[in-house]
Amino acid sequence: MSNVGCNPTSTYILPAILCLIFADSLRNQRSSARSASHFQQDISRYKRRRAFEHCPPATPVLSYAKAGRGNGTAYPGAEATPTPCPRRDPIREKIDAGMRILHVYKDYFPVLGGIENHIRMLAEAQAATGHRVTVLVCAPGPRTHVEDRNGVRVIKAARLATVASTPLSVQQPWFLARLRPDIIHIHSPYPVAEAANWLWGRARATVITHHSDVVRQKLILRFYGPILRRVLRSADAIIATSPHYLETSPWLRPVRDRCTVVPLGIDLSRFPERPEPPIHDPPTILFVGKLRYYKGLDVLLRAMRSLSDVQLVVVGDGPMRKPWERLAQELELTARVRFAGEVPDEELLTYYAGADLFVLPATARAEAFGTVLLEAMAMALPVISTELGTGTSWVNQDGVTGRVVPPDDPDALAQAIRELMADPERRRRMGRTARERVQAEFSLPMMVQRVEAVYERALKQKRTSRS
Numbered sequence: 001m002s003n004v005g006c007n008p009t010s011t012y013i014l015p016a017i018l019c020l021i022f023a024d025s026l027r028n029q030r031s032s033a034r035s036a037s038h039f040q041q042d043i044s045r046y047k048r049r050r051a052f053e054h055c056p057p058a059t060p061v062l063s064y065a066k067a068g069r070g071n072g073t074a075y076p077g078a079e080a081t082p083t084p085c086p087r088r089d090p091i092r093e094k095i096d097a098g099m100r101i102l103h104v105y106k107d108y109f110p111v112l113g114g115i116e117n118h119i120r121m122l123a124e125a126q127a128a129t130g131h132r133v134t135v136l137v138c139a140p141g142p143r144t145h146v147e148d149r150n151g152v153r154v155i156k157a158a159r160l161a162t163v164a165s166t167p168l169s170v171q172q173p174w175f176l177a178r179l180r181p182d183i184i185h186i187h188s189p190y191p192v193a194e195a196a197n198w199l200w201g202r203a204r205a206t207v208i209t210h211h212s213d214v215v216r217q218k219l220i221l222r223f224y225g226p227i228l229r230r231v232l233r234s235a236d237a238i239i240a241t242s243p244h245y246l247e248t249s250p251w252l253r254p255v256r257d258r259c260t261v262v263p264l265g266i267d268l269s270r271f272p273e274r275p276e277p278p279i280h281d282p283p284t285i286l287f288v289g290k291l292r293y294y295k296g297l298d299v300l301l302r303a304m305r306s307l308s309d310v311q312l313v314v315v316g317d318g319p320m321r322k323p324w325e326r327l328a329q330e331l332e333l334t335a336r337v338r339f340a341g342e343v344p345d346e347e348l349l350t351y352y353a354g355a356d357l358f359v360l361p362a363t364a365r366a367e368a369f370g371t372v373l374l375e376a377m378a379m380a381l382p383v384i385s386t387e388l389g390t391g392t393s394w395v396n397q398d399g400v401t402g403r404v405v406p407p408d409d410p411d412a413l414a415q416a417i418r419e420l421m422a423d424p425e426r427r428r429r430m431g432r433t434a435r436e437r438v439q440a441e442f443s444l445p446m447m448v449q450r451v452e453a454v455y456e457r458a459l460k461q462k463r464t465s466r467s
Contacts, residue, residue, distance in 0.1 A: 001075050016426075030271065035110060041430070086194075095452065098130045098131050100181040101123075101455075102179055102184045104193045106138055107137055112290075113290065118187075121265075125448045133153070135153070138159045143158055163385045166192070176284055182459065183206075185208075186206065188210050188211060189210075195231065198227075198439060201467030204459060205459050205462045207455060208231070209239055210241075213250070214228075235255075235462075241261070241366075241391055242263060242391030243261050244393065245389075262451055262454060263317075264371055265442045265443050265446060266438070266444060267444045274353065280356055283310050283357070284310075285300075287300060288316055291317060291319065294367050295361070295367065296305055296407065297361065299408055299410050299413060300405075313338050313354075315348065337398075355423070356427065357421065360384070361386055363386070363408045377431075381432060387404050397437070400433055401434035403440045
């Protein structure tokens with residue numbers, strides 16, 4: 001199953017706190033060591049600059065007298081005008097020749113999750129365009145594995161233990177400190193990698209995709225917050241996945257000058273266009289996602305009590321499945337609500353095709369974008385989402401591609417469902433518009449192109465700052 005979401009604000013930052021509180025002093029030590037070789041760095045920069053910008057001297061073109069000297073000879077003292085030297089763009093040449101790109105996160109395919117699936121799509125697409133792409137994550141066990149998957153080198157560093165859903169690995173920082181990519185792309189929030197790269201990373205430029213704020217762990221943020229601010233300030237470029245999140249995130253606003261909005265994308269070739277979506281009897285609502293607290297499925301179940309002629313299909317698994325199955329029993333909804341569990345990608349399309357309406361009733365900012373909305377919209381389904389100040393209400397445009405309702409409000413959600421179910425033509429119109437929006441703004445090639453543009457600006461900015 002693809003893009004079923006993840007919990008980027010889970011308690012995996014707990015084990016990182018002990019090492020993060022020493023980050024400032026270690027950073028200062030590294031800065032002191034760097035200052036000791038300041039003169040040698042200046043020499044190296046000068047040599048690199050000469051190598052990049054050198055061009056042979058131009059043959060001078062002499063000016064001739066405007067009057068009385070029309071015989072084509074230069075008069076004494078005539079001013080020489082050199083032919084302009086065309087400058088090379090070494091960064092553009094590097095990108096065209098293929099960059100060394102390193103993506104860093106905690107997990108990768110076959111682990112299912114929104115961020116994991118995004119990294120996989122982006123990395124494989126970048127490799128297909130000629131870049132040398134490596135993904136550095138943690139292995140599920142105590143041994144390090146290195147494999148090539150669809151053109152991407154995947155390093156799964158040995159895992160010592162897992163504490164509070166956090167992989168603990170000595171090997172991952174070790175690899176990070178020794179690899180020398182052109183771009184290191186950190187997928188945040190992942191405090192261990194963020195701090196390790198800040199202290200020991202050796203990439204030419206650092207890019208961070210800020211997938212989500214840390215939402216629940218307020219106490220931990222008192223310790224980790226100062227480190228995160230420094231990590232963000234030190235990044236050469238930061239990617240926000242929507243304008244809404246950039247405007248509402250307290251972590252991104254102070255570094256807005258280095259932020260660029262690059263929406264997540266999907267491979268549209270996986271989602272065939274349907275000429276005329278059928279109307280099902282009874283009408284079917286579809287939910288797809290990891291069953292975590294912030295998904296708000298309990299709100300949708302409570303809304304179902306007043307929708308007696310509608311059935312609900314829930315695709316996905318997670319820690320809240322058992323409690324929500326019990327809630328469906330308590331609300332006497334078992335005859336109209338089916339929990340399908342996780343399904344493979346090819347089956348997922350069947351569920352989208354069998355639905356009349358897609359609902360993502362998220363209740364917290366941990367639902368930062370909602371890639372499943374893109375999948376439903378690509379299948380010409382109208383969608384209902386909630387207003388969280390995140391990308392969900394930017395991807396889904398209220399009254400255009402579906403409806404946006406307040407979070408944690410079963411009555412408002414039920415009313416929006418009732419209105420759309422009562423108007424099949426409106427649903428079809430919204431579904432067509434939804435697919436057109438995905439094609440125009442959220443395709444995989446467009447995302448890859450936009451990310452590459454961010455890389456180019458980061459490398460040029462880094463080179464300028466070193467000159």
